[in-house]
Amino acid sequence: MSTAVALSDPVLDELRAILGDDHVLTGLSARYNRTRVPSPFPVHRWKDYVPDVVVLPRTAEQVSAVVKLANRYRIPVVPRAGGTGLADGAVPLRRGIIVDVKLMNQIHEIDLVDRTVTVGPGINMLKLNEELRKHGVIYPDDPASYPCSLVGGRIGTSGWSLLGSRYGHTRDLVISMQWVLPNGEIVHIGDGGGRKIRKSSTGYQLKHLFMGAQGTLGIVTQATLELVPRPEVEFAAFFAYPDYQAAWESTGALARSGLATLAGVVLFDEWKLRYLRRDDEAYIPQPDDVQAVVATAMYGTRDEVTPAARRLMRIGHETGGRYLGDEISQGDWASRHDRYATPLHGRLRDGQVVPMSWHCEDAALNYSVLPQVREEWHAIADRFIERHGIFDDWGMFAYTNGAYKPGGDYLVEIDIGIWEQKLNDENWAAWVQCKREITEVTLKYGGSITACHGSTREGDAEYVPAEMGGGFEVMKAIKLALDPNNVMNPGKNELDRSYQPVGSGEG
Amino acid sequence: MTAPPYDPMRDGNLQREFTEQWSDAAYGCFSSGHKFCREVCPVMQVTRNENHTPTAFHANVVAMEQGNLTIADVADDYVNCTQCGACELRCPNTLFTGDFYRNRTQTVKLVKAMRALAVDSGIEQPNWKRWVEATVDRKSEPVIEVPVEQEHVADWAHGLDLPIGGETILFVDCEAAFFRTSVARSTAQILKAAGIEFGLMREQWCCGGPAAEMGYVNHARSFAEHNVADWQAAGATRIITLDPHDYITFTEDYPAYFGEAYDIEIVHITELLAELVREGRITLSQPVERVVTYHDPCRLNKRKGIHESPREILRAIPGLVFKDVDHVTQWSYCSGAGAGFAIERPEIAAEISRRRVARAAELEVDTLVSACVWSERPLSRAGAEEGIEVMDLMELVAQAAGLDGHGIGDTSIPAVAAVAGADRNRGATNGAGTR
Numbered sequence: 001m002s003t004a005v006a007l008s009d010p011v012l013d014e015l016r017a018i019l020g021d022d023h024v025l026t027g028l029s030a031r032y033n034r035t036r037v038p039s040p041f042p043v044h045r046w047k048d049y050v051p052d053v054v055v056l057p058r059t060a061e062q063v064s065a066v067v068k069l070a071n072r073y074r075i076p077v078v079p080r081a082g083g084t085g086l087a088d089g090a091v092p093l094r095r096g097i098i099v100d101v102k103l104m105n106q107i108h109e110i111d112l113v114d115r116t117v118t119v120g121p122g123i124n125m126l127k128l129n130e131e132l133r134k135h136g137v138i139y140p141d142d143p144a145s146y147p148c149s150l151v152g153g154r155i156g157t158s159g160w161s162l163l164g165s166r167y168g169h170t171r172d173l174v175i176s177m178q179w180v181l182p183n184g185e186i187v188h189i190g191d192g193g194g195r196k197i198r199k200s201s202t203g204y205q206l207k208h209l210f211m212g213a214q215g216t217l218g219i220v221t222q223a224t225l226e227l228v229p230r231p232e233v234e235f236a237a238f239f240a241y242p243d244y245q246a247a248w249e250s251t252g253a254l255a256r257s258g259l260a261t262l263a264g265v266v267l268f269d270e271w272k273l274r275y276l277r278r279d280d281e282a283y284i285p286q287p288d289d290v291q292a293v294v295a296t297a298m299y300g301t302r303d304e305v306t307p308a309a310r311r312l313m314r315i316g317h318e319t320g321g322r323y324l325g326d327e328i329s330q331g332d333w334a335s336r337h338d339r340y341a342t343p344l345h346g347r348l349r350d351g352q353v354v355p356m357s358w359h360c361e362d363a364a365l366n367y368s369v370l371p372q373v374r375e376e377w378h379a380i381a382d383r384f385i386e387r388h389g390i391f392d393d394w395g396m397f398a399y400t401n402g403a404y405k406p407g408g409d410y411l412v413e414i415d416i417g418i419w420e421q422k423l424n425d426e427n428w429a430a431w432v433q434c435k436r437e438i439t440e441v442t443l444k445y446g447g448s449i450t451a452c453h454g455s456t457r458e459g460d461a462e463y464v465p466a467e468m469g470g471g472f473e474v475m476k477a478i479k480l481a482l483d484p485n486n487v488m489n490p491g492k493n494e495l496d497r498s499y500q501p502v503g504s505g506e507g
Numbered sequence: 508m509t510a511p512p513y514d515p516m517r518d519g520n521l522q523r524e525f526t527e528q529w530s531d532a533a534y535g536c537f538s539s540g541h542k543f544c545r546e547v548c549p550v551m552q553v554t555r556n557e558n559h560t561p562t563a564f565h566a567n568v569v570a571m572e573q574g575n576l577t578i579a580d581v582a583d584d585y586v587n588c589t590q591c592g593a594c595e596l597r598c599p600n601t602l603f604t605g606d607f608y609r610n611r612t613q614t615v616k617l618v619k620a621m622r623a624l625a626v627d628s629g630i631e632q633p634n635w636k637r638w639v640e641a642t643v644d645r646k647s648e649p650v651i652e653v654p655v656e657q658e659h660v661a662d663w664a665h666g667l668d669l670p671i672g673g674e675t676i677l678f679v680d681c682e683a684a685f686f687r688t689s690v691a692r693s694t695a696q697i698l699k700a701a702g703i704e705f706g707l708m709r710e711q712w713c714c715g716g717p718a719a720e721m722g723y724v725n726h727a728r729s730f731a732e733h734n735v736a737d738w739q740a741a742g743a744t745r746i747i748t749l750d751p752h753d754y755i756t757f758t759e760d761y762p763a764y765f766g767e768a769y770d771i772e773i774v775h776i777t778e779l780l781a782e783l784v785r786e787g788r789i790t791l792s793q794p795v796e797r798v799v800t801y802h803d804p805c806r807l808n809k810r811k812g813i814h815e816s817p818r819e820i821l822r823a824i825p826g827l828v829f830k831d832v833d834h835v836t837q838w839s840y841c842s843g844a845g846a847g848f849a850i851e852r853p854e855i856a857a858e859i860s861r862r863r864v865a866r867a868a869e870l871e872v873d874t875l876v877s878a879c880v881w882s883e884r885p886l887s888r889a890g891a892e893e894g895i896e897v898m899d900l901m902e903l904v905a906q907a908a909g910l911d912g913h914g915i916g917d918t919s920i921p922a923v924a925a926v927a928g929a930d931r932n933r934g935a936t937n938g939a940g941t942r
Contacts, residue, residue: 025558027580027583028575028576028580029558029563029567029576029580029581029583029584030557030558032566032567032570032575032576033557033558033562033563033566033567034557036566037540038539038540038541038542043537043569043573044573046570046573046575047575056555056556082542082545083542083557084540084541084542100557102555102556102557103555105555122555124545124546126546127546145541145542147543147546147597148541148542148543148544148545148546279604279607279608335602335603337543338541338543338599338602338603339599339603341539341541341599342539342599342600342603342604343535343538343539343600344535344600344604344605344607344608344610345604346538353608355531355534355535355538356538357537357538357540358538358539358540420534420537420538421534
C-alpha cells in the first residue's frame with residue numbers, strides 16, 4: 001500500500017494548518033474516489049487522473065487560503081461539489097488539490113420577505129427544499145440529478161433545470177455569489193453589487209461570466225438563490241405518436257403555446273422508446289404503434305393551471321397526440337430523475353446484456369434542425385457500434401431549453417452506452433472520435449456543443465475555440481488576467497492557450 | 508477469532524477472489540453513477556465525506572480489480588456504514604430494473620463482505636476486535652452498565668413463570684435481556700395475555716449478527732450453530748424475535764450458513780402482534796395519553812419492508828395522538844445504532860441520533876416510539892436533550908393492555924446519564940446501544 005503523494009511535506013503541513021488534520025486527505029481511496037464523475041471515463045487509465053490531495057474546507061477563508069497557497073507553489077486546484085457532472089469539469093487533468101466543498105452545506109439565511117435563500121455550495125437541492133417547504137417556498141432548480149447534485153456544481157456548470165421553462169435555469173435562479181478568485185481574493189459576484197438584487201446595470205454583468213466557468217475562474221463559496229411559492233398544482237401530460245415527425249410538430253406547437261405555467265416539453269424518439277422497452281419494469285409497456293412520446297408538465301396556482309391544462313390537452317390532441325393516461329403521465333413525471341438512464345439496459349449488437357456507462361450529449365440546437373440532427377447523430381452512433389461493439393444507442397430526448405420562453409432552442413440529448421469494463425486506448429480513442437463527429441454535426445447546424453454539462457470532455461473541448469470564434473480571444477484574455485499562474489482547473493476548455501505567446505501555433 | 512497476520516500471497520489471492528465475485532455488482536453501480544444514495548445515507552449526511560458513500564464502496568472494488576487499490580487502502584471506508592439499507596432502496600438500479608435483471612444493488616452485503624475480507628487479511632478495527640473478543644466467554648454482547656454473564660441471560664424473566672423449550676421460542680436480544688428488560692418483559696406479558704404458548708431457550712447465546720456485520724464471520728457462525736442446535740433440541744419450529752437485528756440475522760445470515768437444513772419459521776413481534784390485535788386476541792383498552800411519532804427501525808423498514816404492522820398497532824392504542832411520518836421519508840432516518848458503527852465512530856453515531864430526534868421534535872411530540880431495542884438507548888440519550896421520551900412499541904402496548912411491563916432493577920426506562928458510547932477507550936465494554 002502506498003499513500004505517498006507528489007506534494008512535498010511543507011505543502012501538506014501548510015494545508016493542515018489551514019484546514020486541520022482531519023480535513024486534509026492523502027489516502028489513496030480518498031483520492032481515487034474524487035477523480036471521476038459519471039460521464040464516460042477512461043477507467044483503464046484511472047491512475048493518470050488521481051489528484052495529489054483532497055481538502056474539505058468549511059469556510060470561504062479556508063478556500064481562499066488554499067488557493068493562495070496553490071499560487072505560491074503553482075499547484076493545480078480543482079473544485080468538486082457533488083461530482084455528479086455529465087462532463088469532466090470536476091475531473092483533475094493535472095493532479096493537484098481537490099477542493100471538495102461538501103461540508104459547506106449550511107443554509108445561512110432564509111429571507112421570506114425579499115424571497116431569497118443564502119446557502120453554501122455543498123448543499124443539495126432536495127435537502128434544501130425539505131427545509132424550504134416548511135415555509136411554503138421552494139428553490140426550483142430541478143436537474144435529473146436533483147436528489148444528489150449540489151448547488152456548487154450547478155453554478156460551476158451553469159446547469160439546466162427540467163422546470164426551466166417555468167422557473168428559469170441555474171443562471172436565472174442564482175442571484176449573487178461569494179466567490180474566491182484564482183488569486184485567492186474573496187469577492188462579491190452578481191448583477192451589480194447588491195446581494196439580493198436580480199437586475200442591475202452597474203458595471204459589467206459578472207454573474208454570467210462566472211456562471212458555468214467550470215472551476216477555471218475560481219470557486220463559489222456562498223450563493224444567494226431565488227425563492228418561489230411552492231406550486232399548488234403539478235400537472236403532467238404524456239402524449240403518444242405514430243412517428244417522430246408527428247411528435248416533433250406537436251412538440252413545437254406545445255412549446256409555442258405561450259402558456260406561462262408550462263415548465264417544459266420533452267420529445268422522446270423511436271430509439272429512446274426502444275431503449276425504454278428493454279424490460280417490463282422501467283417503462284410501462286406501450287403498443288407497437290407508439291413510436292414517439294412527448295411529455296409536458298405545468299406548475300403554478302390552481303387558478304392558473306386548471307384552464308391552461310385544458311388548453312395544453314387540446315393542443316396535444318389537435319396535433320395528433322394520444323394522451324397516455326394519468327398513471328403514466330403522473331408516474332413517469334414523478335420519477336423523472338430516476339428513470340431514464342439505466343446502465344443495466346446496455347446491450348451488445350447480439351442482444352447480450354452488459355452494464356454500460358452513460359454518455360449524455362447535451363447540445364443546444366434550434367427547433368428547426370432537430371429532425372436532421374437526429375438522423376445524422378444516429379447514423380454516427382450506428383457506425384461506431386458496428387465497428388467497435390462496446391457502444392450502444394440509447395436514443396434521443398429533446399427538451400425545451402429557454403427559460404420562460406420554451407419555443408426557441410432545445411437541449412438535445414443522444415444517450416450512448418459505453419461498456420467501460422472493456423475500454424483500452426484504442427476503443428477510448430474511437431469513443432472520442434465518435435464524440436467529435438457528433439459535435440461537428442451540432443456546429444454544422446448552428447448549435448452549441450453543450451446546453452448544461454460544460455465543454456470539458458474530450459471530443460468537446462477541442463471545439464470550444466471554433467464555436468466561440470473571436471469570443472475565444474476574450475476568454476483567453478480574461479483567464480490570463482484573473483489566473484496568471486493557471487492554477488484553477490488547468491487543461492479545461494482549451495484555456496491553456498491563454499498562456500501561449502501570440503502566434504505560437506494556435507489553431 | 509483474532510485475525511491472521513499479514514501474508515501478501517494469501518491476501519493477494521483473497522482479494523482476487525473477492526473482486527471476481529463482486530465485479531459485476533460493483534460495475535452496476537460504477538457505471539450508473541447516479542449517486543442518489545448519498546443524501547439518504549445517515550452517515551454521509553453527517554460526514555459529507557465521499558468515501559463514506561455507496562458509490563465509493565462499489566468504485567473501490569473496480570479500483571481493486573484494476574490493481575489501483577488494496578484492502579488496506581479501503582478498509583476504513585467500510586467502517587462508515589450502519590448497514591441500514593437506505594442506499595439500496597434509493598438506487599435507480601434497484602427501483603427500476605433490479606428485479607428484471609436479478610441485479611438489485613446489495614450494498615449491505617458488499618459492506619459485510621469487505622469487512623470480512625479486511626478481518627481475513629489481518630486488518631482489524633480496535634474496538635470491534637475487543638467487542639468481539641468479549642463475546643467469546645460471555646456468549647452475549649458486552650452490553651454496558653450491566654453485568655453480562657451467561658447465567659443471567661434469562662434474569663429478565665424473573666417471576667413471569669416462562670417455560671423452557673417448546674414449539675415456539677421467544678428470542679430475547681442481548682440489549683433487552685440485560686439492559687432494557689422492560690421490552691422483554693412487556694413482550695412476554697403481551698404474548699401470554701394473548702394466549703400464545705411460548706418458551707425460552709435452554710441457553711440463549713448472542714445471535715451472532717453483530718460479529719458478522721463487523722466481519723467476523725466464523726465467530727458469528729459458531730454462535731449460530733449453538734442457537735440452532737438449542738432450538739432443535741427444544742423441538743422449536745417457530746422463533747419470535749423482538750429485535751429487528753435478530754430478525755435480519757435469522758432470516759438472512761442463518762439460511763446462508765445452513766441452507767435447506769435450516770427450516771424454522773422466524774416471526775417478528777410487530778407482525779405477530781398486529782395480527783393478534785386485528786383478531787381481537789389482545790385488548791388495548793387503557794388510554795395512553797401521549798403525543799407520539801414512530802421511528803421506523805432501519806432493519807424492519809428498509810431491509811425487510813415491515814412498516815405497516817407497527818403503525819397498525821399504534822393506531823389501535825386508545826388515547827394516543829399519533830403523528831406519523833411515512834416510511835419512505837424515513838429511508839433517510841437512522842438512530843446510528845447499526846452494524847457496530849457506533850462502537851468505532853461514537854461521535855458520528857451520536858450526531859445521527861440527535862438528528863433523528865430533532866425530526867421528531869419538529870412534530871411537537873412528547874414520545875418517540877421505536878420497535879428496535881438497539882435504537883432506544885442512543886435515541887433516549889438524544890431525546891433527553893430535546894425533552895422527548897423514547898419508548899419501545901411493546902412497552903406502550905403493555906400499558907395499553909393494562910399489563911405491568913416494568914423491567915427488572917431500575918432499567919425500565921434507561922438512565923439518561925448512560926453516555927457510554929462516547930468513550931472509545933472503554934473498548935470491549937463499549938457496546939451500549941451500538942449495534
